[in-house]
Structures are given as structure tokens and as C-alpha cells.
Amino acid sequence: xxxxxxxxxxxxxxxxxxxxxxxxxxxxxxxxxxxxxxxxxxxxxxxxxxxxxxxxxxxxxxxxxxxxxxxxxxxxxxxxxxxxxxxxxxxxxxxxxxxxxxxxxxxxxxxxxxxxxxxxxxxxxxxxxxxxxxxxxxxxxxxxxxxxxxxxxxxxxxxxxxxxxxxxxxxxxxxxxxxxxxxxxxxxxxxxxxx
Amino acid sequence: xxxxxxxxxxxxxxxxxxxxxxxxxxxxxxxxxxxxxxxxxxxxxxxxxxxxxxxxxxxxxxxxxxxxxxxxxxxxxxxxxxxxxxxxxxxxxxxxxxxxxxxxxxxxxxxxxxxxxxxxxxxxxxxxxxxxxxxxxxxxxxxxxxxxxxxxxxxxxxxxxxxxxxxxxxxxxxxxxxxxxxxxxxxxxxxxxxxxxxxxxxxxxxxxxxxxxxxxxxxxxxxxxxxxxxxxxxxxxxxxxxxxxxxxxxxxxxxxxxxxxxxxxxxxxxxxxxxxxxxxxxxxxxxxxxxxxxxxxxxxxxxxxxxxxxxxxxxxxxxxxxxxxxxxxxxxxxxxxxxxxxxxxxxxxxxxxxxxxxxxxxxxxxxxxxxxxxxxxxxxxxxxxxxxxxxxxxxxxxxxxxxxxxxxxxxxxxxxxxxxxxxxxxxxxxxxxxxxxxxxxxxxxxxxxxxxxxxxxxxxxxxxxxxxxxxxxxxxxxxxxxxxxxxxxxxxxxxxxxxxxxxxxxxxxxxxxxxxxxxxxxxxxxxxxxxxxxxxxxxxxxxxxxxxxxxxxxxxxxxxxxxxxxxxxxxxxxxxxxxxxxxxxxxxxxxxxxxxxxxxxxxxxxxxxxxxxxxxxxxxxxxxxxxxxxxxxxxxxxxxxxxxxxxxxxxxxxxxxxxxxxxxxxxxxxxxxxxxxxxxxxxxxxxxxxxxxxxxxxxxxxxxxxxxxxxxxxxxxxx
Numbered sequence: 001x002x003x004x005x006x007x008x009x010x011x012x013x014x015x016x017x018x019x020x021x022x023x024x025x026x027x028x029x030x031x032x033x034x035x036x037x038x039x040x041x042x043x044x045x046x047x048x049x050x051x052x053x054x055x056x057x058x059x060x061x062x063x064x065x066x067x068x069x070x071x072x073x074x075x076x077x078x079x080x081x082x083x084x085x086x087x088x089x090x091x092x093x094x095x096x097x098x099x100x101x102x103x104x105x106x107x108x109x110x111x112x113x114x115x116x117x118x119x120x121x122x123x124x125x126x127x128x129x130x131x132x133x134x135x136x137x138x139x140x141x142x143x144x145x146x147x148x149x150x151x152x153x154x155x156x157x158x159x160x161x162x163x164x165x166x167x168x169x170x171x172x173x174x175x176x177x178x179x180x181x182x183x184x185x186x187x188x189x190x191x192x193x194x195x
Numbered sequence: 196x197x198x199x200x201x202x203x204x205x206x207x208x209x210x211x212x213x214x215x216x217x218x219x220x221x222x223x224x225x226x227x228x229x230x231x232x233x234x235x236x237x238x239x240x241x242x243x244x245x246x247x248x249x250x251x252x253x254x255x256x257x258x259x260x261x262x263x264x265x266x267x268x269x270x271x272x273x274x275x276x277x278x279x280x281x282x283x284x285x286x287x288x289x290x291x292x293x294x295x296x297x298x299x300x301x302x303x304x305x306x307x308x309x310x311x312x313x314x315x316x317x318x319x320x321x322x323x324x325x326x327x328x329x330x331x332x333x334x335x336x337x338x339x340x341x342x343x344x345x346x347x348x349x350x351x352x353x354x355x356x357x358x359x360x361x362x363x364x365x366x367x368x369x370x371x372x373x374x375x376x377x378x379x380x381x382x383x384x385x386x387x388x389x390x391x392x393x394x395x396x397x398x399x400x401x402x403x404x405x406x407x408x409x410x411x412x413x414x415x416x417x418x419x420x421x422x423x424x425x426x427x428x429x430x431x432x433x434x435x436x437x438x439x440x441x442x443x444x445x446x447x448x449x450x451x452x453x454x455x456x457x458x459x460x461x462x463x464x465x466x467x468x469x470x471x472x473x474x475x476x477x478x479x480x481x482x483x484x485x486x487x488x489x490x491x492x493x494x495x496x497x498x499x500x501x502x503x504x505x506x507x508x509x510x511x512x513x514x515x516x517x518x519x520x521x522x523x524x525x526x527x528x529x530x531x532x533x534x535x536x537x538x539x540x541x542x543x544x545x546x547x548x549x550x551x552x553x554x555x556x557x558x559x560x561x562x563x564x565x566x567x568x569x570x571x572x573x574x575x576x577x578x579x580x581x582x583x584x585x586x587x588x589x590x591x592x593x594x595x596x597x598x599x600x601x602x603x604x605x606x607x608x609x610x611x612x613x614x615x616x617x618x619x620x621x622x623x624x625x626x627x628x629x630x631x632x633x634x635x636x637x638x639x640x641x642x643x644x645x646x647x648x649x650x651x652x653x654x655x656x657x658x659x660x661x662x663x664x665x666x667x668x669x670x671x672x673x674x675x676x677x678x679x680x681x682x683x684x685x686x687x688x689x690x691x692x693x694x695x696x697x698x699x700x701x702x703x704x705x706x707x708x709x710x711x712x713x714x715x716x717x718x719x720x721x722x723x724x725x726x727x728x729x730x731x732x733x734x735x736x737x738x739x740x741x742x743x744x745x746x747x748x749x750x751x752x753x754x755x756x757x758x759x760x761x762x763x764x765x766x767x768x769x770x771x772x773x774x775x776x777x778x779x780x781x782x783x784x785x786x787x788x789x790x791x792x793x794x795x796x797x798x799x800x801x802x803x804x805x806x807x808x809x810x811x812x813x814x815x816x817x818x819x820x821x822x823x824x825x826x827x828x829x830x831x832x833x834x835x836x837x838x839x840x841x842x843x844x845x846x847x848x849x850x851x852x853x854x855x856x857x858x859x860x861x862x863x864x865x866x867x868x869x870x871x872x873x874x875x876x877x878x879x880x881x882x883x884x885x886x887x888x889x890x891x892x893x894x895x896x897x898x899x900x901x902x903x904x905x906x907x908x909x910x911x912x913x914x
Binding site for chain 2: 052103107109119120123131134138141145172176181185186187192
């Protein structure tokens with residue numbers, strides 16, 4: 001074979017090798033063993049966590065027991081991992097799962113409150129449960145807002161890679177806060193009226 | 196919380212089981228002395244089955260909502276109710292119509308009254324300001340829309356009436372209806388639909404349905420707690436963007452037609468990138484906008500309420516030609532940057548291509564929210580931006596420095612991951628009167644504008660109990676009033692009922708509940724009031740009202756025995772020519788040549804001048820000589836015919852539309868003509884500046900008979 005051809009093949013080979021390395025470690029920087037472990041963990045629950053939006057969508061679809069379990073497992077994972085950004089991301093997902101759990105419980109309680117035929121005063125405990133769940137949703141939402149904000153500032157590259165969108169959180173959060181303020185006021189008033 | 200949420204919140208008011216602590220009035224019947232001197236509970240002495248049972252005091256239920264909910268802080272209370280429920284609302288049970296049974300010859304009983312509906316009760320509501328509504332009997336079981344009572348900021352309905360049935364008995368020869376069991380106790384349960392204040396600071400009364408009606412305070416609180424819980428669930432669902440927007444979805448949304456009055460715009464990609472890169476969040480100028488979309492509304496069919504003339508002759512295209520992105524603080528509040536316009540809306544008159552645009556700031560203050568666009572003369576359109584920032588969708592920029600960030604400083608989360616399109620919803624109103632400086636209410640949907648253009652959507656027929664149409668003979672007037680759905684201002688218009696009919700343009704309840712109150716008054720008749728909403732297709736309502744004689748003034752059945760109808764007469768041919776001959780010299784100071792019956796000899800301008808003067812009510816009055824009262828009239832739009840003369844079109848007839856005139860009755864027509872010397876000297880502004888041309892008119896089956904025209908000086912108070 002002509003020497004020039006050999007050189008050309010070597011050059012192309014090196015380029016291909018570099019491309020592969022780039023694919024593995026740069027264009028998919030998350031493709032590190034620990035990230036892979038978290039993906040696997042979440043995949044067990046049917047959650048595609050390669051990107052933030054699909055992870056959230058997957059978590060939202062889980063049942064209450066699954067959410068509870070996933071949240072705990074992600075917390076454990078966060079404690080164990082050495083990658084700082086993964087630690088933070090796992091906590092975000094864990095908190096999100098916990099918030100979804102409370103949100104679903106609140107939704108269920110709201111439906112019960114509407115469908116039961118007993119008087120409002122007889123259902124005071126149910127309303128207190130709603131208040132408790134509402135409070136948890138607000139608290140975790142606040143935490144999530146801060147955590148995602150911090151994440152995007154600390155890890156701008158990762159933010160872009162996993163499409164971690166946070167901009168509408170502020171408005172939604174304000175709505176949740178306002179609704180919770182009203183909800184707890186009315187539950188409190190109901191408790192007084194029913195004394 | 197958005198308007199939609201609050202609206203939904205109250206629409207979805209639910210029904211819960213009645214509570215002992217609910218809205219209930221318990222009272223006793225008023226006793227009557229029986230023939231043996233004892234007290235009994237019965238109808239009044241000579242009982243008729245359609246009579247009623249009077250209720251003894253105490254028979255009231257007092258509701259002080261602010262006191263009932265004193266555990267709520269003021270901000271929470273006012274968020275829902277504002278100051279609507281300061282003070283005591285008193286519900287008073289005054290009378291009951293029980294189910295009654297008549298005695299058969301064989302000693303058995305048969306039901307004769309309230310057999311299908313059960314007993315009826317009369318609840319009168321007194322508002323904190325002392326006003327109370329008219330008595331009305333309502334049953335608990337026949338719940339149709341008309342069974343609701345609306346008064347002040349509440350609607351209420353009876354849900355349960357406990358009262359004994361009454362049976363016919365004879366004591367001696369006197370007939371009595373006596374309760375069985377002989378228990379004087381009555382109880383009435385009712386529920387309340389609470390009006391509320393929305394973001395635009397106006398009262399909204401939710402739709403009348405059992406689902407909206409609360410039977411106790413705890414039901415109300417339970418409902419509110421549940422709805423806000425649902426809001427938390429809903430809002431938390433989007434607390435993090437769970438799915439990044441696809442640009443394809445942005446495109447679909449941008450292309451989508453909206454039922455709302457909405458304009459949208461999309462900035463150019465490079466300008467957008469530059470804004471993000473440089474943290475530059477000033478207004479996107481017209482040259483930086485890639486595309487704009489908005490509705491085209493055809494107003495050509497809109498006719499004036501007062502004259503029937505067309506007010507617009509074109510369709511109008513609405514566009515958003517520039518906008519500012521929304522700036523948020525990290526906590527989600529909107530940064531208000533005074534002095535920087537946020538939306539620039541352009542309106543183009545399609546026929547002429549003439550375009551006007553106006554910049555408006557949003558979510559700053561009421562006064563800055565609206566802009567008026569004028570196209571030639573009286574063609575005016577006013578736009579108003581919704582006050583609720585949630586109804587203005589813009590790309591986000593987040594200002595980390597809590598409202599202190601000027602352009603160019605570090606921004607956080609700048610427009611990441613969102614459609615960059617801007618959506619601005621607006622409300623519009625148009626002129627609906629030709630001669631008066633009145634506009635219609637602010638409308639928010641395309642459907643509402645289209646309904647307005649199609650013509651009046653409330654058609655009312657007013658008769659006496661005998662079915663005879665009422666009109667000017669009894670000075671019958673109809674008024675509709677409602678609150679503007681955007682500003683909350685009261686809009687009210689009164690019209691004469693002519694020939695038993697009258698029509699109005701009225702708003703439709705597409706987004707908001709807009710209660711419309713109709714009031715009809717006529718001399719010698721009881722006034723009529725009704726409140727309703729136009730909330731479903733075809734958003735029209737035909738109302739037939741039979742007025743009851745009040746016993747004063749002209750009585751039912753004593754209206755003159757004439758054919759009462761709308762007349763299209765007058766000013767045909769010679770009459771109008773005479774008018775021109777009389778009027779024009781006074782107006783112009785020039786004597787017209789005598790032309791005999793040759794109408795074509797006068798220029799069209801002379802006719803037009805007279806026509807315009809008539810139309811503007813400046814020179815003509817029709818008077819009923821018996822009462823001295825002026826007879827209202829309206830003018831039809833145009834001349835009924837024309838002829839050509841020397842290439843000019845000459846009108847042959849002008850038509851005045853008179854309603855409800857009596858046949859074979861003499862009316863006096865008066866034309867007020869300026870004295871030329873006064874006219875030359877300045878403004879004609881008193882009766883001394885005028886002469887009056889009078890002519891007697893009598894409408895007969897065969898047409899108009901008129902007497903000779905006479906001219907005299909105007910008298911004081913005549914003009």
C-alpha cells in the first residue's frame with residue numbers, strides 16, 4: 001500500500017478515535033459510571049433520567065409507594081456519590097419525587113372532600129390533612145426552586161446538557177404560595193366554625 | 196390566582212348536605228281568631244285557596260359574613276369578598292303558600308294547590324343599606340333558572356319548606372283551611388350564591404345553579420379550602436418545567452386562532468439571541484418583530500342604537516407590532532418598569548388601509564391601560580389591556596437583583612426554554628350611538644363582537660294583561676343595565692317602547708357572568724324587573740312581558756281603541772319640499788326660487804341639510820296636543836326614492852319612523868327655524884332666535900292628513 005494512503009488511514013483512524021472519545025466523555029459527559037448508576041436506579045422505576053424533562057415526566061407518572069421508595073433511594077445515592085453535580089441532581093429528583101407524593105396525596109384528599117356526603121364539620125380531619133399536604137408541597141417547591149437555581153448557576157454546562165429549565169418556577173411558586181396561604185386560612189376558619 | 200381560577204372557583208361551588216347550622220328560618224304562623232273565640236292557624240277569615248299564611252315574628256335570618264368569618268384576616272376576606280359583605284343581610288320570611296286540599300262531597304280530600312311544586316315561601320332580603328327586594332313566592336322543588344332571586348351581591352334559593360298541609364273545613368257556614376297536623380311551626384331552608392370581587396374590582400355573581408349555592412358557612416369554607424387545595428395541586432404540577440417546549444409546539448400555538456381578542460408577535464431570531472446574549476430586555480421594536488398575528492373583525496354591519504345608521508363601513512385588522520418581555524424577580528413577582536411601553540397594538544382599517552397604533556403599558560395602572568383609535572369622524576375603537584398580568588404572556592427574563600436590574604446587568608434564567616412569542620389579550624369597545632357620545636361596554640371575545648354586529652339580541656314585547664301592546668300612550672320605557680365586564684362600570688340605556696316592542700344590544704356571558712337587569716315602566720302599570728344572563732347559544736333572548744295595572748293612571752283595557760302600530764309616514768313629496776322651502780331660507784339667509792311642484796329644482800344639498808337637521812333633533816318636534824307631551828321618534832336611514840336632474844340625484848321622500856301613534860288622532864308637528872337675522876348674528880341658542888312652523892297631522896287608515904302650515908314666533912319653554 002502506498003505510504004500516503006497508510007498515513008491517510010492513520011489520520012482518519014485517529015480522528016475517528018477522538019470522535020468516539022468526544023462522544024463518550026464530552027458530548028455525553030454524564031456518561032460516567034456514577035451517572036450511569038443513577039440512570040439505572042431510575043430506570044428500575046421506568047423513569048428515563050437522561051434528561052431533566054423526561055426524568056420529571058417519568059417521576060410524575062409513578063404511584064405513591066414508588067415515589068416514596070424512589071425518593072429514599074435517590075437520597076441514599078446522593079449520600080454515596082462523589083460527583084458533586086450528581087449529588088445535587090439526585091437530591092433534586094428525590095425532592096421532586098417527595099413533592100409529587102404530597103401533591104398526589106393532596107389531590108386525593110381534595111377529591112375525597114368533594115365526594116363525601118358527610119358535613120364539612122365532620123370532615124375537619126380531612127381538611128387538616130389537606131393543609132398538611134399543601135404545606136409540604138409549598139415547602140418542597142421552595143426547596144426545589146432554590147436547588148434548581150443553584151444547580152444552573154453552579155453547573156451551567158450540565159444545565160444545558162440535561163435541559164434543566166427553571167424559568168417558570170418563580171411564577172408557579174408564587175401561585176402555590178398564594179394558594180396555600182388561602183387554603184390554610186380557610187381550613188383554620190373551618191376548624192373554628194366547627195368547634 | 197388568575198381570573199380564570201377565581202371564576203372557576205365560584206362556578207364549581209358544590210352541594211353538600213344541609214346542616215343544622217345552615218341558613219334556616221324557623222317561625223310560627225300568625226294565629227287567627229276562630230268563631231268560637233279560640234286562636235287557630237289558618238288562612239285569613241274568608242279563605243281563598245290562593246291566599247297565604249302570614250308568619251309571626253321573629254322570622255328573620257341575619258347574615259353578617261364578616262362577623263361569621265372573623266377568624267379570617269382582612270386580606271384573606273377581602274381577596275374573596277372585598278367589602279361586599281360588610282354589614283347585615285337580613286332574610287325575612289313573611290308568607291307561605293301551603294299545599295292545600297279541598298273537601299269532596301264524599302268527605303275525602305283532593306289536592307288543589309301547590310300539588311306539583313309543594314308549598315311556596317316568600318323570602319325578602321334586606322341589604323345592609325336598607326334596600327329590600329320585592330316579594331316573590333318560590334317553591335323548593337321546581338328549580339329552574341327563574342326560581343332564583345337575585346338581589347345585591349347575592350342570589351338565593353329556597354331548598355326546603357316545612358309546613359303542614361291545609362285542609363278545607365267548615366265551621367258553621369264559613370269555610371276555613373286548617374293545618375294538619377295542627378302545628379303552627381314553619382321552617383324554611385335556603386342557600387346562597389355569594390357574589391365576589393374579581394381582579395378587575397367588580398362584583399361577579401356566579402351562575403345560578405344548585406351547584407353554586409351554599410346552605411351554610413361551613414360549606415362555603417369547605418369549598419374554598421378544597422378549591423385552593425386543587426389550585427396547589429394544579430400549580431405544583433408545573434413547578435418545574437416537566438417538558439421543555441418544542442419549537443414545533445410554539446409554532447402550533449402561534450398559528451392557533453383564539454376565541455379571545457388577542458394579538459401576538461414573534462421577534463426575529465437574531466434579535467432574540469442578541470437580547471438573551473446581552474441580557475437586553477427592552478422593548479422589541481417593530482423592526483425586530485418577525486411576525487405578528489391578530490384577529491380581523493368586521494364591524495361593517497354595526498348599526499347605531501339611536502338612529503339605526505351604520506357606524507362602521509369596514510373590517511379592522513389587529514396586530515401586535517412591538518412588545519417588551521416580562522421581567523420577573525427570582526420570587527416570581529413581576530417587575531414593573533414605569534415609563535416603558537409594553538405593548539404596541541396596531542389597527543388597520545381594511546377598506547382604506549389606514550392604520551393607527553398606540554402603545555400601552557400593562558399591569559401598571561388603570562389609566563394607562565387603554566387607547567382610543569379613531570378612523571374618520573365617529574368611527575372609534577377603544578382597546579384596553581387586561582389588567583391581569585397572567586393574561587399577557589411574554590418571554591421571561593429573571594432579574595436576580597430583585598427589581599433593581601437595569602438592562603445589561605446579569606440576569607438569571609434569561610428566557611431559557613420558552614417560546615419567545617408574546618400574546619396580549621385585550622378588550623375592545625366601539626361606538627354604539629350616533630348622536631350621543633356613548634360607547635358599548637368592553638368586550639373580550641370575538642364572538643361577543645360578532646354578536647354585537649349582528650344586531651340587537653334582546654327583543655322585548657310589552658303588553659297589558661289583555662295582550663294589547665303598550666307604547667307611548669302609557670309612556671312605556673324599558674331599561675337594561677349591567678356592569679361592564681372589564682371595568683365594572685354601570686352601563687345603562689333606556690328606550691321608549693314603540694308599538695309594544697323594543698330591542699337592545701346586550702353583552703353575552705362568554706367569560707364572565709354578566710347579569711343584565713331589565714326594567715320596564717309604564718304609566719298606570721306595575722313596574723317590571725328581571726335579571727338574566729345570556730350565557731349560551733344563540734346568545735339571544737326574546738322576552739314577553741305582561742304588565743299589571745297599578746290602578747293609577749290609564750288602566751289596562753282603557754288604552755284608546757285604535758290600531759297601535761309603527762308608522763312610516765311623513766315628508767313624502769310635498770311635505771318635505773315645503774319643509775325645505777321653509778327651512779333653507781332661514782338657515783342660509785337666502786330665498787329659494789319658487790319652483791312649484793318641481794322638486795328637482797332644489798339642489799340635493801338643501802334636502803340633505805334638512806334631513807340632517809331632522810336627524811339631529813334640532814328642528815322638529817311632534818306633540819300630543821291633549822297632553823302637551825312630546826312624541827318620541829326616530830328617523831329611518833335614508834330617502835325612499837330619488838330622481839335624476841341635471842346629473843344630480845334628488846331625493847323624493849324622506850322617512851321618519853314614528854312608533855305607537857294613534858290613528859285618527861291629531862298631532863301637532865313643530866319645526867323650529869332660526870330667524871335669519873339672529874342666525875347671521877351668531878349662535879341660535881334661545882327660543883327668541885326661532886320661529887315655529889306648525890302643522891297638524893292626523894294619521895288615518897288611508898294615510899296622513901295634514902292641515903295648513905303656519906308660522907309664528909317661538910314661545911318660552913317651547914324649544
